[in-house]
Amino acid sequence: MSSLPSTSREIRLVSRPNGWPSDENFELAAAPVRAPGDDEVLVRNDYMSVEPYMRGRMNDGKSYVPPFQIGQPLSGAAIGEVIASNAPSHPVGTLVNSDFGWREYATGPAKAFRALPPGFAHPSVFLGALGVPGFTAYVGLHDIGGLKKDDVVFISSAAGAVGSIAGQLAKQAGARVIGSAGGEEKVRYLIEKLGFDTAFDYKAGNILQSLQAAAPNGIDLYFDNVGGEQLEAALTCFNPFGRAVECGMISQYNEQSPGPRNLAFIVGKRLTVRGFIIIDHQARYPDFIRDVAPLVQAGKIVFAESFADGIENAPQAFIDMLRGGKYTGKVVVRLGNAAQ
Amino acid sequence: MSSLPSTSREIRLVSRPNGWPSDENFELAAAPVRAPGDDEVLVRNDYMSVEPYMRGRMNDGKSYVPPFQIGQPLSGAAIGEVIASNAPSHPVGTLVNSDFGWREYATGPAKAFRALPPGFAHPSVFLGALGVPGFTAYVGLHDIGGLKKDDVVFISSAAGAVGSIAGQLAKQAGARVIGSAGGEEKVRYLIEKLGFDTAFDYKAGNILQSLQAAAPNGIDLYFDNVGGEQLEAALTCFNPFGRAVECGMISQYNEQSPGPRNLAFIVGKRLTVRGFIIIDHQARYPDFIRDVAPLVQAGKIVFAESFADGIENAPQAFIDMLRGGKYTGKVVVRLGNAAQ
Numbered sequence: 312m313s314s315l316p317s318t319s320r321e322i323r324l325v326s327r328p329n330g331w332p333s334d335e336n337f338e339l340a341a342a343p344v345r346a347p348g349d350d351e352v353l354v355r356n357d358y359m360s361v362e363p364y365m366r367g368r369m370n371d372g373k374s375y376v377p378p379f380q381i382g383q384p385l386s387g388a389a390i391g392e393v394i395a396s397n398a399p400s401h402p403v404g405t406l407v408n409s410d411f412g413w414r415e416y417a418t419g420p421a422k423a424f425r426a427l428p429p430g431f432a433h434p435s436v437f438l439g440a441l442g443v444p445g446f447t448a449y450v451g452l453h454d455i456g457g458l459k460k461d462d463v464v465f466i467s468s469a470a471g472a473v474g475s476i477a478g479q480l481a482k483q484a485g486a487r488v489i490g491s492a493g494g495e496e497k498v499r500y501l502i503e504k505l506g507f508d509t510a511f512d513y514k515a516g517n518i519l520q521s522l523q524a525a526a527p528n529g530i531d532l533y534f535d536n537v538g539g540e541q542l543e544a545a546l547t548c549f550n551p552f553g554r555a556v557e558c559g560m561i562s563q564y565n566e567q568s569p570g571p572r573n574l575a576f577i578v579g580k581r582l583t584v585r586g587f588i589i590i591d592h593q594a595r596y597p598d599f600i601r602d603v604a605p606l607v608q609a610g611k612i613v614f615a616e617s618f619a620d621g622i623e624n625a626p627q628a629f630i631d632m633l634r635g636g637k638y639t640g641k642v643v644v645r646l647g648n649a650a651q
Numbered sequence: 652m653s654s655l656p657s658t659s660r661e662i663r664l665v666s667r668p669n670g671w672p673s674d675e676n677f678e679l680a681a682a683p684v685r686a687p688g689d690d691e692v693l694v695r696n697d698y699m700s701v702e703p704y705m706r707g708r709m710n711d712g713k714s715y716v717p718p719f720q721i722g723q724p725l726s727g728a729a730i731g732e733v734i735a736s737n738a739p740s741h742p743v744g745t746l747v748n749s750d751f752g753w754r755e756y757a758t759g760p761a762k763a764f765r766a767l768p769p770g771f772a773h774p775s776v777f778l779g780a781l782g783v784p785g786f787t788a789y790v791g792l793h794d795i796g797g798l799k800k801d802d803v804v805f806i807s808s809a810a811g812a813v814g815s816i817a818g819q820l821a822k823q824a825g826a827r828v829i830g831s832a833g834g835e836e837k838v839r840y841l842i843e844k845l846g847f848d849t850a851f852d853y854k855a856g857n858i859l860q861s862l863q864a865a866a867p868n869g870i871d872l873y874f875d876n877v878g879g880e881q882l883e884a885a886l887t888c889f890n891p892f893g894r895a896v897e898c899g900m901i902s903q904y905n906e907q908s909p910g911p912r913n914l915a916f917i918v919g920k921r922l923t924v925r926g927f928i929i930i931d932h933q934a935r936y937p938d939f940i941r942d943v944a945p946l947v948q949a950g951k952i953v954f955a956e957s958f959a960d961g962i963e964n965a966p967q968a969f970i971d972m973l974r975g976g977k978y979t980g981k982v983v984v985r986l987g988n989a990a991q
Contacts, residue, residue: 367919538914560915570910574878575900577926579707584924586917 315353315395319344320622321384321414328369332633336369337626342384345418346395352407352421353395357649359412359622360388360438361629361642362472363536363559364588387412388443390434391647393424401426408437415622415646430608435649439641440607440614441600443589444472447558448480448534449599450592455585456532456556460485463526465545467513468536470497470615472641473558475505477534479612480603482506486532489525491518491541493635500639504613519544529553537562543571549580557586561633615640622646655693655735659684660962661724661754668709672973676709677966682724685758687737692747692761696731697989699752699962700778701969701982702812703876703899704928727752728783730774731987733764741766748777755962755986770948775989779981780947780954781940784812787898787929788820788874789939795927796872796896800825803866805885807853808876810837810955812981813898815845817874819952820943822846826872829865831858831881833975840979844953859884869893877902883911889920897926901973955980962986 318341325338347353365387368379379385389412393405398421401407407424411417427437439445451473452458464481468474469490478501481488490501490510501510511521522530522544529550535542538560545555562568577584606612617638619628625644631637658681665678687693705727708719719725729752733745738761741747747764751757767777779785791813792798804821808814809830818841821828830841830850841850851861862870862884869890875882878900885895902908917924946952957978959968965984971977 542914557917560918569912570914572909574882574910577897577924578900578928579926581926581928581931583926584917586919586921586923588918588921591921 315346316344316416318342319414319416322622322625323384324369324379324381326381327371328366332366332369332626332630334626334630339623340384342414344416347397347418350398350421351418352393352398352401352405352424353416353418354391354407354409354411354424355394355416355647356389356391356412356414357645357647358390358435358438359625359644359646360443361625361632361644362387362443363561363633365629366561366633385413386410388438389413389417389646390427390437391417396421406434408442413622413625428604435616435641435643436607436614438643439472439616440476440612441604444641445476445603445607445612445614446592446596446599447473447589448477449603450589450595451534451556451558451587452477452480452484452532454592454595455587456534456554458484458486458532462486462531463489463528463550464532464534465489465491465522465526465530465548466534466536467491467541467545468559468561468635469501469505469507469510470639471536474534474536475501475615475640476612478507479505481532481534482508483606483611489522489530491521497639500615513541519547522548532556534558535560539568539571543573546571546573546576546582549576549582551580553580553582555582555584557584561635616643617641619644655686656684656695656756658682659754659756662962662965663724664709664719664721666721667711668706672706672709672966672970674966674970679963680724682754684756687735687758690738690761691758692733692738692741692745692764693735693756693758694731694747694749694751694764695734695756695987696729696752696754697985697987698730698775698778699965699984699986700728700783701965701972701984702727702783703901703973705969706901706973725753726750728778729753729757729986730767730777731757736761746774748782753962753965768944775956775981775983776947776954778983779812779956780816780952781944783929784981785816785943785947785952785954786932786936786939787813788817789943790929790932790935791874791896791898791927792817792820792824792872794932794935795925796874796894798824798826798872802826802871803829803869803890804872804874805829805831805862805866805870805888806874806876807831807881807885808899808901808975809841809845809847809850810979811876811975814874814876815841815955815980816952818847819845821872821874822848823946823951829862829870831861837979840955853881859887862888872896874898875900879908879911883913886911886913886916886922889916889922891920893920893922895922895924897924901975956983957981959984 470492491513501507533545536559539562632642810832831853841847873885876899879902972982
């Protein structure tokens with residue numbers, strides 16, 4: 312064990328963001344690496360994820376998933392390799408995912424690390440199309456939204472990690488799919504690379520008019536990643552019995568802006584607006600892998616990744632991901648061997 | 652048939668309200684009474700209903716239930732007596748309900764008039780506790796809200812026709828029930844007469860603080876009749892997996908005010924916000940009568956009615972009901988024999 316590292320750099324939360332997070336809310340610190348005890352492993356993280364839901368955990372509050380603690384490292388999805396093991400189930404060299412992101416090395420019970428199946432060229436796929444974003448898209452469309460093959464589906468933040476997979480899965484199911492994204496380049500990407508039926512730039516022109524033009528017969532399912540003005544447009548365009556899958560309201564996480572003025576459509580059109588958090592749906596993970604892994608292996612799901620390098624750059628990657636515009640698709644921070 | 656009336660006074664929509672309705676949107680007119688043809692009956696209406704949903708039908712728009720037509724009589728629930736019949740199923744003297752409200756007499760196919768069971772002292776109960784308001788409360792709590800006996804239930808407009816029954820049905824099911832209403836008198840009524848666990852005056856003090864004080868452990872089900880600020884307070888007070896039954900948003904029917912600023916709780920708390928319209932749920936009517944009629948006959952459901960008299964006063968009764976403050980409970984307009 313003499314070649315093992317003695318310290319692991321990690322990102323800690325030093326203060327809770329008030330509105331948009333900034334550098335000052337985070338600290339890069341070094342923690343000693345602990346050798347694995349019985350049934351434990353030591354893992355070198357090679358990839359870690361930054362995701363919108365993490366912003367919610369930076370707030371204090373009892374009603375959300377447990378908040379991140381001040382002075383403690385953040386956590387989140389990471390992919391790594393076992394470099395020391397006292398667990399027969401996880402020999403050295405095993406590729407694993409865990410929730411021990413935001414740090415270079417993690418020691419913990421073997422059962423907290425899921426061994427990943429072989430046969431995928433890029434392990435980071437388990438942070439994306441076959442990770443939390445893909446699983447979120449799958450559960451949102453099917454379990455929350457009750458996707459039907461003749462639905463017209465509108466997806467906001469459609470070039471993002473969750474939205475891009477949600478759109479492709481909805482297309483695979485036979486639905487007509489409309490996406491919104493910021494900028495002409497992303498709009499072209501949705502139509503030309505991901506196979507969306509149509510898409511529009513939410514930053515150009517009136518959002519409601521753009522959606523009405525894209526969906527002249529209305530929409531049936533709205534996969535909402537942003538809230539605010541796009542939710543308002545969706546409410547206006549919903550057909551009766553429409554369903555809004557509330558996956559995220561990124562437009563409202565950092566500022567308490569007024570909500571849509573047309574919520575009364577929820578009554579008149581008999582809409583269902585339903586929120587979810589993916590951690591409640593772990594029991595569906597095997598179904599997700601069964602249904603979606605073959606599509607990924609066959610190249611039928613296109614998944615964009617953008618990379619930042621080094622644990623020290625993880626907070627900025629998180630902030631840039633939240634603000635949008637810099638990255639397309641899943642934002643992954645490369646660590647360890649992957650960063651070299 | 653010589654004693655039959657020759658004309659029936661009725662209320663017609665002459666223009667669509669822009670915001671709050673006013674006298675000018677309505678016209679009192681006289682129409683000839685038509686003798687019943689084969690399998691038809693002529694009914695003298697004795698009671699007619701004014702209800703919040705009618706405001707929605709005064710708007711034009713394809714997505715709601717069909718709008719009322721300009722120049723035509725309005726419609727809605729009415730209770731009356733068959734005074735001429737060519738249908739063996741509905742002899743003269745049969746007590747019936749129908750959707751031919753807003754007029755003194757109605758001729759139509761017998762199947763459009765439901766014969767009412769005997770044994771109820773006051774026929775107007777079929778406009779209230781056993782009519783659309785009671786049925787709406789029943790479907791909202793059970794089918795839309797998934798009421799459970801250990802729920803904490805918050806009901807806005809709780810002294811209103813739907814809210815007052817919803818609160819009592821929730822109590823009968825074992826839930827803890829909190830109501831809001833306008834004014835101290837209605838608050839006392841909810842607690843002392845209807846058996847609510849607690850209640851508050853939404854016009855006095857801060858709504859959120861009042862709800863937090865009434866529900867220190869949060870709420871699980873919100874039966875929403877008003878939208879706006881009370882919905883915002885409910886979102887803040889919801890426990891995880893809370894359900895909002897969107898029965899009405901009376902605060903938003905007449906003005907497009909901004910929605911709640913805290914819709915992001917829908918995601919974080921995994922809430923379900925679901926609208927409904929009672930006409931979609933006719934198949935549940937027999938279950939409703941089976942479950943609720945015995946409670947009404949046993950005097951276990953208290954139901955307040957307020958009366959206006961005469962078809963000519965129906966528009967003002969409708970307007971006063973919408974604005975609140977004048978009436979408690981169900982607003983019924985007495986016509987025909989009942990008005991004498």
